[in-house]
Amino acid sequence: MLRRWEETGGKISGIALLGEITARGYRGGYTQFATWKQHELQAPDGPPPRPRPPTVREATDWLTRHPDGLTADAELQRKALLAHCPELEIAAGLVRSFAEMLTLLDGERLPEWITTATTSGLPGISTFANGLNSDYDAVAAGLTTPWNSGHVESAVNRIKMLKRQMFGRAGFQLLRKRVLLA
Incomplete structure (x- = not known):
């Protein structure tokens, strides 16, 4: 494959090269070929490939999980993500403070949290805070009493x-x- 690529001076397309080597007996698939091409034909002095961006699921996991539960690598990625987007840092802080209220049953902080969330300028969190405010008595009771109706x-x-x-x-x-x- 490499010899044929060098013969054409890199002017042959990947699909054409794959067609030629398949006719000569190559039994691999396109994905295998593309991976080879990416690693083998990358310029050695060129910039390293950019890391893939995190998925929404990964970012959500980093932001909603307790910091003690994150691996060192995940914590570094979380910090890089928050440094890249200031709005996300505000959202992460609001999510973390609400989670603390939930786990510690600290409903006295609810009015302050709702005010902060409403004025944060983040549409999803502002809407959530307005929804909490519309049924404030029930939410405050849920955040202050140890009883629940889960069963x-x-x-x-x-x-x-x-x-x-x-x-x-x-x-x-x-x-x-x-x-x-x-």
Whole structure:
């Protein structure tokens, strides 16, 4: 492959070269060929290839995970990401402070957080803060009391799922038996 590339002075396209070597017995695929071409034909004195940007999932993971749970590499990437985008640093700070309120049941800081989030200029977080403000009493109670309705919600969700599965297939008696036996 390299000899043919040098014969043409690099004027042959990758697809044409792949076609020629496939006719001569090359059994690899295009992806394998493209990887070879990228590594073999890169100029040695040229700039190194740029690292790929993080995916949305990776960035979200770095911003929402507790800092103690990040690896050293992930922490470096998180710091680079936050240095690159000041709005993201504001968002990360707001997410972290809200997570602290959730885990510590510190609902007294809620009005201050809502004001900061609303004036932050970040559309998604401002909308979230306005939604919290519209049902402030319930949110404040959820952030200050140690009780929650998670078990009840789970049971209701399970019953609704069973009802959806049985929709139009059976009457109340069969649904009742299924709920009680499940």
